[in-house]
Amino acid sequence: xxxWLLMVIGEEPISDETLFAKFQNGDARxxxxxxxxxxxxxxxxxxxxxxARPDDIVQDAFLRVxxxxxxxxxxxxxxxWLYTIARNLCVDASRRDRFRAGPSLDAPTGSEDxxxxxxxxxxxxxxxxxSRNLADREFQVAFDAAMAELPDxxxxxxxxxxxxxxxxxxxAEATACNENTVKSRMRYALKQLREALSDFL
Amino acid sequence: xxxxxxxxxxxxxxxDAAVVDAYERRIAGLRATAEDDALEAEIAxxxxxxxxxxxxxxxxxxxxxxxxxxxAVVLAAAVQAAEEHAAAQRSDSPLARLxxxxxxxxxxxxxxxxxxxxxxxxxxxxPAQSASxxxxxxxxxxxxxxxxxxxAPEPAAPAPAAAAPAAVAPTDPAPAAVPAAPVAPxxxxxxxxxxxxxxxxxxxxxxxxxxxxxPAAKAEVAPxxxxxxxxxxxxxxxxxxxxxxxxxxxxxxxxDDKFVANGDSxxxxxxxxxxxxxxxxxxxxxxxxxxxxxxxxxxxNAAPAPPAEQAQAANTYKDVGTRNQVAEKAxxxxxxxxxxxxxxxxxxxxxxxxLKQLVAAAQAAGDDKTAKLARQALKAAEAALxxxxxxxxxxxxxxxxxxxxxxxxxSGELKAQKPKN
Numbered sequence: 020x021x022x023w024l025l026m027v028i029g030e031e032p033i034s035d036e037t038l039f040a041k042f043q044n045g046d047a048r049x050x051x052x053x054x055x056x057x058x059x060x061x062x063x064x065x066x067x068x069x070x071a072r073p074d075d076i077v078q079d080a081f082l083r084v085x086x087x088x089x090x091x092x093x094x095x096x097x098x099x100w101l102y103t104i105a106r107n108l109c110v111d112a113s114r115r116d117r118f119r120a121g122p123s124l125d126a127p128t129g130s131e132d133x134x135x136x137x138x139x140x141x142x143x144x145x146x147x148x149x150s151r152n153l154a155d156r157e158f159q160v161a162f163d164a165a166m167a168e169l170p171d172x173x174x175x176x177x178x179x180x181x182x183x184x185x186x187x188x189x190x191a192e193a194t195a196c197n198e199n200t201v202k203s204r205m206r207y208a209l210k211q212l213r214e215a216l217s218d219f220l
Numbered sequence: 221x222x223x224x225x226x227x228x229x230x231x232x233x234x235x236d237a238a239v240v241d242a243y244e245r246r247i248a249g250l251r252a253t254a255e256d257d258a259l260e261a262e263i264a265x266x267x268x269x270x271x272x273x274x275x276x277x278x279x280x281x282x283x284x285x286x287x288x289x290x291x292a293v294v295l296a297a298a299v300q301a302a303e304e305h306a307a308a309q310r311s312d313s314p315l316a317r318l319x320x321x322x323x324x325x326x327x328x329x330x331x332x333x334x335x336x337x338x339x340x341x342x343x344x345x346x347p348a349q350s351a352s353x354x355x356x357x358x359x360x361x362x363x364x365x366x367x368x369x370x371x372a373p374e375p376a377a378p379a380p381a382a383a384a385p386a387a388v389a390p391t392d393p394a395p396a397a398v399p400a401a402p403v404a405p406x407x408x409x410x411x412x413x414x415x416x417x418x419x420x421x422x423x424x425x426x427x428x429x430x431x432x433x434x435p436a437a438k439a440e441v442a443p444x445x446x447x448x449x450x451x452x453x454x455x456x457x458x459x460x461x462x463x464x465x466x467x468x469x470x471x472x473x474x475x476d477d478k479f480v481a482n483g484d485s486x487x488x489x490x491x492x493x494x495x496x497x498x499x500x501x502x503x504x505x506x507x508x509x510x511x512x513x514x515x516x517x518x519x520x521n522a523a524p525a526p527p528a529e530q531a532q533a534a535n536t537y538k539d540v541g542t543r544n545q546v547a548e549k550a551x552x553x554x555x556x557x558x559x560x561x562x563x564x565x566x567x568x569x570x571x572x573x574x575l576k577q578l579v580a581a582a583q584a585a586g587d588d589k590t591a592k593l594a595r596q597a598l599k600a601a602e603a604a605l606x607x608x609x610x611x612x613x614x615x616x617x618x619x620x621x622x623x624x625x626x627x628x629x630x631s632g633e634l635k636a637q638k639p640k641n
Contacts, residue, residue, distance in 0.1 A: 042298065045305040050298035054291060063283045074287045081294040085301050158277055181278050187240075203236035209243065213270045220273045 035097035043088050054081060057098065060183040061105055067166055067178035068109040071116050080105040096189060102179065103193045158219050165215035173208035176201055243271045551585035559590075562597070568605045575601060 035056070041049035058077055065073035083104050084091075091100060166174055175194065179185045187205070191198040213220065246268050321327065558578040565571035575598035582591035 042302070043305075045302045045309070047295070047299045047302040050302075051295055054294055054298075058286045058291070059283045062286045066284065073284075074290050077286050078290040078293055081290075082297055085294065085297045088301065155280070159281055162278065162281065181275065182283070197233075199230075199233040199237045202240040203233040205240050206236040206243075209240075209271050209274065210267075213267075213274055216274060216277070217270075219277060220270050 036093060039088070039091065039097050040093075043091070050081075050085065053097070057101060061101065063182040064102065064178045065105060065109055067182060068106070068113075068175060069171075070109050070112050072112070076105055076108050076112065079108050083108075095192060098185065099189045099192050102183065102185065102189075106175070106193060158216070161216055161219060162212075165212050168215065169208055169211060173204045173211070176204040177208040177212070180205060239267075243268060243275075246272045247275045548585075551581070551587075554581050555585055555587060555590060562594075568601055568608070572598060572601050572605065 033052075035053060038049040038053050042053070058081070061080060062073045062077050065076035070076045080101060084101060091097075095103075166177070169177065172194075176190055179190045179193065180187070185193065187198050187201050190196075191201045194201065196204075322331075555578070558574060558581050562571060562574040562578055565574050575594055578594045579591050579598060582588075582594055
C-alpha cells in the first residue's frame with residue numbers, strides 16, 4: 020500500500036517491469052523511459068565486453084526488445100532480459116569481428132576536418148567532458164588497459180556489477196552461472212584490477 | 221577435475237563470496253552484524269580498503285553517451301510497435317478474438333479429445349450393429365449338442381423287411397459323399413418334410429438340395445457336388461468385381477447416390493436393416509405348419525426359382541453387403557428349420573432324411589460345426605435303423621438259415637458302415 024502511494028505521488032520510480040507492461044499495452048512513452056534508464060549503462064557494458072561498436076549493440080538490443088515485446092512474460096527481470104540480449108549480441112559481434120580486418124588508424128575517416136581514426140580515438144575515447152582533469156584521463160586509460168587484461172568472464176562480471184549496476188543474482192541469471200561463481204570471478208577481477216591500478220588507489 | 225579439487229573450488233568460491241559480500245557492505249556503508257565484523261577482521265583490511273577505493277574511482281568515471289541516432293531509431297520502432305498494437309486491438313472483431321481463443325492449445329486439445337471420443341464410440345457401435353444384423357448363428361450353435369445327443373426316435377411301425385437292405389446302403393457319413401450318394405429312402409418310408417423356400421435368394425440353394433422324395437430331382441442333383449448358394453456365389457463375383465482404392469470409394473459414393481436418387485434418405489445400413497426385417501416377416505409368413513397337406517406346396521417352394529425371379533432378386537439387392545447379410549440370414553433360417561424338422565421327425569426314416577438335408581444345408585451355409593454334429597447324429601440314426609432291421613430280419617429268418625445269413629449280412633453291414641475317409 021505504501022509503495023503504491025509512493026508510486027502514485029511520484030516518490031518511488033516505476034519499476035522496469037511496470038514500464039514494460041505499459042509498453043506492451045501500447046504506451047510508447049514507457050519505452051522512452053526504459054531507454055533513458057538503461058542505454059548508457061548498456062553501452063558501457065558493451066564497450067567493456069569488447070564490442071567494437073557499442074552503439075550498435077545498444078540499438079540492436081533495444082530493437083529486439085521492441086520486436087519481441089509480446090514474448091516477454093515477466094518470468095525474469097526486464098534488466099536481466101535486456102542484458103542477456105546484449106551479451107548474446109556482443110558474443111555474435113566478437114565472432115564476426117574476429118574474421119574481419121580492422122580499420123587502419125591512419126586512414127582518414129572522411130570527415131570535414133580530415134582527421135584520422137587514430138586522432139578521433141585519442142580525442143574522443145576518453146570522454147567528451149571538457150572539465151575532466153588529467154588524472155581522470157590517465158586513470159581512464161589505465162583502467163581500460165587493466166580491463167582488457169582481464170579474462171572475459173571476470174571482465175564481464177565486473178562490468179555488469181560496477182558499470183551496469185546489476186546484482187549478483189541478476190548477473191548469475193544473465194550469464195547462466197552460480198551466484199558464488201559470479202562472486203568468485205568478481206573477487207579475482209577486483210584483485211587483478213587492484214594490482215594493475217595500485218598507483219591510482 | 222577430481223572430487224577433491226571440486227570441493228576445494230567450492231570452498232574457495234565460498235571464501236571469495238564472503239570477501240565480495242564484505243566488499244559490498246563496505247562500499248554500501250553497511251556493517252550489519254558481529255559476524256560481518258569478524259569476517260572482515262579475517263580479511264586483510266588493506267585489501268578491502270583498496271577494493272573500496274577502486275570502486276569509487278570506477279564509479280567516478282564518466283560513461284560514454286549513446287549516439288542520438290540510436291535513440292531515434294529505437295523510439296521510432298517503439299512508436300511503430302505501439303501503433304500496430306493499437307491497430308490490432310481496433311481491428312480485432314469479436315469473431316476474430318473468438319477464433320484466436322479457440323486456436324489456443326487448451327481449447328484445441330479439448331476439441332481433439334472430444335473428436336477422438338466420438339470416433340471411438342462410433343467405432344465400437346459399428347461391430348455391435350453388424351453383430352445384431354447377422355443371423356442368430358451363435359444361438360443356433362448352442363443347440364447342436366442336444367441335437368447330436370438326442371436318441372433316435374423309435375418308429376411307430378416297423379418298416380417293411382424287403383426294403384431294408386437296399387435302403388440302408390448309403391451309410392457313408394463323409395461330407396463330400398452326402399450329395400454324391402443321394403438319399404434313397406425306401407418307397408414306403410415317409411419322405412422328409414421339404415422346407416418351403418423362404419426367400420428368393422435361397423431358391424438356388426434349395427434347388428441344389430433338391431426334394432428328398434422326388435426321383436427326378438435326385439437324379440439331377442446327385443452327381444453334382446455341394447454348391448454354395450447361388451446368391452453367395454453371385455455376391456463373391458460382385459465382390460471380386462468391386463473396385464478397390466479410390467475406385468472403391470467412388471463405387472460406394474455411387475451406391476449412396478443411388479439410394480439418394482431413389483428418394484430414400486436412409487443410409488445403406490438402415491436400408492439393409494429394413495430389407496432384413498421385411499425378409500424376416502416374409503419368411504415367417506411362408507413358414508409351413510409341418511402337416512402333410514403342406515408338403516406339396518413346400519416341395520414346390522423347394523424347386524429352383526425361375527430365372528426371372530432370380531434376376532429380380534439379384535436386382536433387388538444390388539448392394540453386396542446387404543445381399544451377403546440377407547444370404548447369411550436365409551441360411552441361418554434354413555438351418556434352424558431343418559433342425560426343427562429333425563426334432564419333429566416321427567420315424568427313423570424321416571429323421572435320417574431330415575438329417576441329411578440338414579448336413580447338406582449346413583455345408584452349403586459353411587457351418588462346419590453344425591454339419592459335423594448333424595453327420596454324427598445321422599450316423600447314429602442309420603446305425604440304429606440298421607440294427608433294428610437286422611434284428612427284425614433275424615426274427616423272421618428260420619433258425620436253420622440264420623446261421624448262414626448272419627455272417628454275410630454282418631460282413632456286408634460292416635463293409636457298408638466302413639467310413640471311406
